[in-house]
Amino acid sequence: MSVDDRFTRSVREPDPEEQVGTRSEIITGPVGDWATDFSHLEPEWAADPYPILDGLRQRCPIAHTDRFGGGWLPTRYEDVAAIAYDTERFSSRSIVMSNFRPPRELAPVGGTPPISSDPPFHHDARKLLLPAFTKTAVSRREAAARAYCHSLIDAFEGRDVVDAAGEYAQHIPMRVISDMLGFPPEDGPRFRVFIENVLEGVNLPPEERMANFQELFDYLYVQIHDHLANPRDDLTTYLIDAELYGQKLQPEHVSGTMALLLIAGIDTTWSAIGASLWHLAKTPADRERLVAEPELLPTAMEEFLRAYAPVTMARLVKEDMTWHGVDMKADDWILLSFPSANRDPEQFDRADEVVIDREVNRHAAFGLGIHRCVGSHLARMELRVALEVWLERVPSFSLADPEAVRWATGQVRGPRTLPVRIG
Structure with a gap:
């Protein structure tokens, strides 16, 4: 079978997230008790989840909800780590908590390998991607990323207030990832729509959510066919040509990995950049110190990643069991809150x-x-x-309107609107 034949069998393969769950479809609405009815889609969670997580860690370290068809939220570092390392009892076949549970038959590949893959397939699918993300490979992209950052700030000329999230943070990973995949850079606005549909649209009606996934994968297959007609040195062509177990990758593997890189590769970094700028805008002492001591930035950056970790990842319970004193049912969700783990006082001083x-x-x-x-x-x-x-170009800045800052809901949290005053 030729490469072209693989990608002409259908417009695209079905996406696992489109499988409608059979359990309760209650998702949003006021939370009475976060220990028994948590929801990461509520406005107070998006605005500031840390007091909620701190309270749960002290009184109910593994919270429960009947929403999403049933799920659990461990809040201590040790519990989050234990589940993350336990691939025997927890599956990664769906990593976005919603009312859609992919069929068990989809394991061990999942719909967006390797992040949705279980062992042993996961190891080999992940290994395929490693060459593109080594330090050496990444270093070759730094000059272009730096030039693009300067061009974004050039566009601020003559303005006192700018949106550091909407006009700066979001565009940087969009450009880097589109360059890696060989996508048209002018498609950036479409990427934002795809991201919001996948990660923030979990409460949409099933037919609307399916239509959103259809739109994303239709776009990806257009890009795949363009690369089949015009091969070039980028990650999309690499995936089309890659082999696993002596065979070319299946179409759903290629498109699923592209979807992962497009969605996760953009939103996580966009959120981290935005949260870091938010902190510096509201904390002049830290901002002034980093301007005066730029060599401290790599260390400060790790602290921003710890304190404002953007990602919470989902797992699915494989079989009924009692785990650390709670009775989990097969196909219950687990939300692995890395932000909560990073704020655990048993793990980190202050x-x-x-x-x-x-x-x-x-x-x-x-x-x-x-x-x-x-x-x-x-x-x-x-x-x-x-x-x-x-910090080089805008050494002095502050929040223009703290009440106007808007944070994303869902499993990737970062500022979506961040008005800052320059000077």
Whole structure:
């Protein structure tokens, strides 16, 4: 079978997230007790989840909800780590908590490999991506990323107030990832729509959510066919040509991995850059110190990642069991809150403070276990360059209107609107 034949069998393969769950479809609405009815989609969670998580960690370290068809929220570092490393009892076949549970038959591949893959397939699918995300490969993208950051700030000329999230943070990973995949850079606005649909649209009616996934994968297949007609040196062509177990990758593997890189590769870094700028805008002492001591930025950056970790990842319970004193049912969701793990005082000294010169910082912002972020080198480069250029060009800035800052809901949290005053 030729490469072309693989991608002409259908417009695209069905996406696992489109499988409608059979359990309760209650998702949003006021939370009476976060220990028994949590919801990461509520406005108070998006605005500031840390007091909620701190309270749960003290009185009910593994919270429960009947929403989403049933789920659990461990809040202590040790519990989050234990589940992240336990691939025997917890599956990664769906990593976005919603009313959609993919069929068990989809394991061990999942719909967006390797992040949705279970062992043993996960190891080999992840290994395919490693060459594109080494420190050496990432370093080759730094000059272009830095030039692009400067061009974004050039556009601020003559303005006193800018949106540091909407006009700066979001565009940097969009450009880097689109360059890596060989997508048209002008498609950036479409990427934002895809991201919001996948990560923030979990409460949409099933037919609307399905239509959103259809739109995303239709776009990806257009890009795949363009690369089949015009091969070039980028990650999309690499995936089309890659082999696993002596065979070319299946179409759903290629498109699923592209979807992962597009969605996760953009939103996580966008959120980290935005949260870091938010902190510096509201904390003049830290901002002034980093301007005066730029060599401290790599250390401060790790602290921003710890304190404002953007990602919470989902797992599914494989079989009925009692785990650490709670009775979990097969296909219950688990939300692995890396932000909560990073604020656990049993793991970190002064856990609720942002200490930009923190020396020991084994944070979990990039995850734990076999699914630790394959793109961590890339994300760190983008975050460092984005902050270096901003602090060089905009050394003095503050929140223009703290009440106007809007944070994303769902499993990737970062500022979506961040008005700052320059000077």
